Every structure is written in C-alpha cells, then in structure tokens.
Amino acid sequence: MNSITTGATAAIIAEYNPFHNGHRLHIARTRERCGAENVVVIMSGNYVQRGECAIADKFSRTRMAIEGGADLVLELPLPFACAGAEKFAGGGVEIADALGCVDYLSFGMESADGGELTAAANAVSDAALKPELDRLLGEGKSFAAARTEAVRMLYGDAAAEIICMPNNTLAVEYIRALKRLNSGIVPVGVQREGAAHDSEVISGDIASATAVRRMILEGRLDESGRYLPEYSFRELERLINEEKAPADVKVCERAVLSRLRGMTREQLARLPDISEGLENRIYECVRRACSVEELYDSIKSKRYSHARIRRIILSAFLGIRREHSDGPRYIRILGMNERGKRLLSSASPKLPLISSYRQAMALPQEARNHYLLECYADDLWGLMTPGIQPCGADMASKLIVVS
Numbered sequence: 001m002n003s004i005t006t007g008a009t010a011a012i013i014a015e016y017n018p019f020h021n022g023h024r025l026h027i028a029r030t031r032e033r034c035g036a037e038n039v040v041v042i043m044s045g046n047y048v049q050r051g052e053c054a055i056a057d058k059f060s061r062t063r064m065a066i067e068g069g070a071d072l073v074l075e076l077p078l079p080f081a082c083a084g085a086e087k088f089a090g091g092g093v094e095i096a097d098a099l100g101c102v103d104y105l106s107f108g109m110e111s112a113d114g115g116e117l118t119a120a121a122n123a124v125s126d127a128a129l130k131p132e133l134d135r136l137l138g139e140g141k142s143f144a145a146a147r148t149e150a151v152r153m154l155y156g157d158a159a160a161e162i163i164c165m166p167n168n169t170l171a172v173e174y175i176r177a178l179k180r181l182n183s184g185i186v187p188v189g190v191q192r193e194g195a196a197h198d199s200e201v202i203s204g205d206i207a208s209a210t211a212v213r214r215m216i217l218e219g220r221l222d223e224s225g226r227y228l229p230e231y232s233f234r235e236l237e238r239l240i241n242e243e244k245a246p247a248d249v250k251v252c253e254r255a256v257l258s259r260l261r262g263m264t265r266e267q268l269a270r271l272p273d274i275s276e277g278l279e280n281r282i283y284e285c286v287r288r289a290c291s292v293e294e295l296y297d298s299i300k301s302k303r304y305s306h307a308r309i310r311r312i313i314l315s316a317f318l319g320i321r322r323e324h325s326d327g328p329r330y331i332r333i334l335g336m337n338e339r340g341k342r343l344l345s346s347a348s349p350k351l352p353l354i355s356s357y358r359q360a361m362a363l364p365q366e367a368r369n370h371y372l373l374e375c376y377a378d379d380l381w382g383l384m385t386p387g388i389q390p391c392g393a394d395m396a397s398k399l400i401v402v403s
Contacts, residue, residue: 003076007037009343010188013076013092013174018215019055019064019232022193022206027069029190030106040102040344041070043334043366044081046247046319049088051310053384055213055246059397060235062335065403067231072340074099075332075398078374079324082311083272089173090180094328097183100348107174109189110165117189120162121175121246125153135341140303144169167192208291216246245389249314251384253292256317260286260295263316271312272319278304282312293351307328320378329367335400357395 010030016023027039043065044306045058054061062073096102109117123129130318136146145322148332162168172185175187193206206226215224225233249256249263250262266277289295292313316323333355336344342402345355352367354360360371375394382389 008035008103009038009040009101010034010036010098011040011042011096011185012105012106013042013089013096013170015048015066015067015081015209016041016061016238017048017053017209018056018216018236019068020207020212020227021229023065024068024229025193025206026106026108026190029095030104030188031068031069033123033188033190034106036073036104036106037259037341038100039069040072040074040096040340041065042074042076042095044076045078046378047078047082047314049081049083049085049173049307049310049311050070051307051314051355053249053381055156055248056236056239057244057247057381057393059335059400060245060262062234063402064235065376066335066337066400068229070340071274072336072343075334075374076327077370078318078377078391079272079320079370080328082314082318082320083325084308084311085169085173086176086336087272088322090136090177091315091328092154092182093174093177093183093350095331096184097178097181097185098259098328098331098350100350101343102185102286104186104188105178106188108192110167110192111172114187114189117168117171117187118160120151120159120168120227121172121179123159124152124163124172125176126154126351129154132174137303140301142303142305142308144305145302196205197266210364214296217248223354236324240386244389246383246386247384249384251290252317252380255380255383256290256292256313257286257295259317268316270313270323271315271316272320272322273308273312274322278312309375313343319373320377321331322375324370329370330360330363331369332360335402337402342375356368356398367380376391 030036030039046054048054065073074095076092080087096105132150132153134144136149148160148164148214151163162173172187178185178187205226212224212227265279265283268282285295285298289298296306296309300306331349350361376392379391382393
C-alpha cells in the first residue's frame with residue numbers, strides 16, 4: 001500500500017438509503033477514531049441488501065454523502081449490493097483493498113468491544129464449526145439461526161450474542177473478508193449511537209434509515225426532516241417534486257411476476273443464493289402467487305428468510321446470476337470533492353478506475369458485461385419512481401463533483 005502524503009484514509013461501506021443524521025455522525029466519528037483526513041465511501045447503487053430498490057438514485061445519494069463529509073464515493077456493484085452479509089461485505093472490502101490507498105475500514109457496531117468482534121469472526125471462520133453447522137442446516141434451520149446456534153454450542157453465549165446483532169453481523173464479515181484478502185487495512189469499529197439498525201424507535205434527532213424511509217414513502221417528508229441533514233432533506237424534496245423519488249419496487253409488481261413466470265427451473269437455479277433445490281419451490285410458488293408479497297410468503301420457510309427470498313426474486317428480475325458475484329471487475333467513481341481528487345492521484349488501484357460510459361466500454365469484455373448489467377438494472381429502477389424515467393440515465397450521468 002502506498003503511503004498517503006495527505007494523511008490517513010478510512011473507508012466506509014454503506015447504503016445511505018437515504019443519508020441521515022446517524023450517517024453524518026458516523027463519518028465524523030470515523031475521522032476522530034482513525035485520525036483520517038480522507039473518507040472513502042463504497043456505496044450501494046440503486047438497489048440495496050434488503051432486496052429492494054433504493055429510495056433515491058445513487059447520484060443524488062452520492063451528493064448527500066459528500067455534503068455530509070465523504071471525500072470520495074465509489075459504487076458497490078449490484079451483485080454485492082443485493083447480496084447477503086458475507087458477499088455484501090466481501091465485495092465492499094475487495095474494492096477498498098483494490099483502491100490501494102485505504103488504511104482503515106470503519107463500520108458501525110452494537111458491541112463496545114472490538115476484541116469481541118474479532119473473537120466472533122475467528123469463531124465463525126473456524127473449520128470446526130462446519131460439522132455442527134451442517135447438522136443444524138439439515139434440521140431445516142436458516143443459515144443465520146444455524147450458525148448462531150453452532151457458535152453458541154462451540155464458543156459460548158458471548159460469541160453467539162455478538163453475531164446476532166445486525167451491525168455486528170456485518171462487522172464480523174468485514175473482519176473475515178479482510179483476513180481472507182490478507183489485507184493491510186485495519187478494521188475499526190465505531191459504537192452505534194441513537195436508534196438501532198432497522199428500528200422504528202427514534203432517539204433524539206437520529207432515526208434508523210428504515211424509519212426515515214417509512215416516513216418518506218408515506219408522504220411525511222416534513223416529519224422526516226428532523227432526522228436528515230438540511231442538504232439531504234432539500235435533495236429529497238427536489239426529487240419528490242420532480243417525481244424522481246421515492247422509488248418503490250412494488251410499483252413494478254406485475255413486471256416482476258411476469259419475469260419470474262417466464263423463467264425455467266434451470267434459469268432459476270443459476271440465481272445467487274439458490275441451494276438445496278430451492279429453484280423448484282420458487283418455480284411452483286410463482287405459478288400460484290398473484291402478488292409479490294404472496295410470492296415471498298409462499299416461498300419463505302424456517303430455512304429461507306424473508307430477506308433472502310426478496311434478494312433472490314430481485315436478482316431474477318434484474319438478471320443477476322450466481323457468477324456475477326465472483327468478484328468486482330472495476331472500481332467505479334460516483335463522486336468526489338477536492339480531497340477526493342487528491343486522494344485518487346495518490347492511489348495505486350489494482351482494478352481499472354472508471355467514471356464514464358466511454359471508460360466502461362474500454363474495459364475487457366467480462367468487466368464491460370458487469371457494467372452493462374448495472375445500466376440495465378438502473379433502467380428498470382427508472383420504472384419504480386412516481387414518474388417513469390427514460391432509459392440511459394446511468395450511461396449519461398456525470399460524475400458528481402462538490403467543491
């Protein structure tokens with residue numbers, strides 16, 4: 001890794017759906033904890049880990065992030081943004097490592113003890129866990145439940161409790177991904193403040209992104225303003241007035257069902273996160289379901305969580321296949337400020353850096369196909385907003401530069 005003359009650099013992997021007060025606080029705490037002069041954000045594009053579309057487009061959320069303290073925003077590619085914790089974390093960490101100038105990876109955590117997170121990551125990675133995990137999976141437990149129970153049996157309650165918490169689950173996967181890569185990036189946990197992840201409970205002027213999204217989707221933007229920085233509120237207000245937000249995948253319900261009804265068992269089997277013949281269950285349920293929610297509920301079981309099913313169905317609609325998540329093929333820049341520009345000049349990227357359609361078309365064929373998948377998915381995202389957006393927005397969009 002090159003030394004950075006402008007100071008330490010910290011990376012954050014995030015969705016910012018949308019960017020709220022808690023996110024701004026995390027960036028500030030990251031600068032304090034890491035002594036970081038530069039903050040790089042690796043952000044999900046127009047789709048997120050919940051198996052849904054982002055409420056606002058990625059370029060608008062990029063601007064919010066830079067206004068909120070980020071110096072450089074890179075895109076977390078679609079196959080990782082819509083994946084479970086291990087692949088989501090793995091894709092983000094690979095990009096951070098490939099940038100060649102990141103010193104720290106900062107993430108939120110519920111646990112106040114970073115040592116506990118490392119111990120939990122070691123427990124989850126231990127080969128001795130596999131026989132017990134396989135046994136519990138064979139009993140029909142979900143992967144998350146089976147892993148937690150296996151860790152509890154082999155390593156005790158403390159380690160099991162650590163991996164049960166949403167932020168800690170991702171934190172553990174970040175640590176594991178850094179170890180797999182033998183990366184020199186140092187993991188740094190920042191204690192989460194205010195509302196818990198996915199909680200509807202509000203603490204002071206910090207609400208979870210889940211609670212903020214609910215307000216916005218229910219037409220209560222003014223109410224959400226208390227939990228958003230001024231620039232985020234104004235950007236969302238503009239997008240809503242122009243019928244470019246909020247996006248909601250439910251708007252495309254018939255299109256999603258149409259896509260699924262046209263797929264064979266063999267095509268379903270190529271989707272990410274399909275195992276144990278799950279394609280057969282999906283194939284049969286698709287033929288009976290008359291709504292997307294009914295489809296989710298009919299496929300869901302003790303073994304397959306609602307979130308996993310949503311991600312699989314979204315992958316089918318967008319055309320994501322299992323092989324797309326083998327690894328990032330390029331680093332896409334979404335936006336930056338002056339510090340971000342200087343940081344890029346001192347980076348030693350291990351993957352091609354792109355910020356335009358022209359640069360993407362100069363990539364090797366496989367990388368180019370990944371980019372075109374992103375563009376296609378973004379064209380479909382344009383059908384999920386209150387006013388239908390034209391195709392080609394991703395290709396035509398310009399790099400966000402904030403002075």
